[in-house]
Amino acid sequence: MHILIDEDRCCGAGQCVLTAPEVFxxxxxxxxxxxxxxxxxxxxxxxxxxxxxxxxAAAIEIRA
Incomplete structure (x- = not known):
């Protein structure tokens, strides 16, 4: 798994941090x-x- 972030799309909602705090x-x-x-x-x-x-914001992309 490889993660890509589009910072320009991120709206700062923080759902990623709540869901995966070891990663985000x-x-x-x-x-x-x-x-x-x-x-x-x-x-x-x-x-x-x-x-x-x-x-x-669909700012997180996952690649295999």
Whole structure:
């Protein structure tokens, strides 16, 4: 799994952080997503997929 973030699309809702806090964080100044793990371990894959699905701005892309 490889994660790509489109910061221009991110609206700072924080759903990704709530769903996968080991993989995502937010910048303090504007709430834009920060990727902590570009290639997360297998035990985080389900949470990352869920975060991508619920992202209101569709700013998270997952590649195999």
């Amino acid at each position: 964080d937010q910048r303090d100044e504007d709430g834009i997503v920060v990727l902590l793990e570009r290639r997360p371990p297998a035990d985080e894959h389900a949470a990352v997929r869920e975060a991508a699905l619920i992202c209101p």
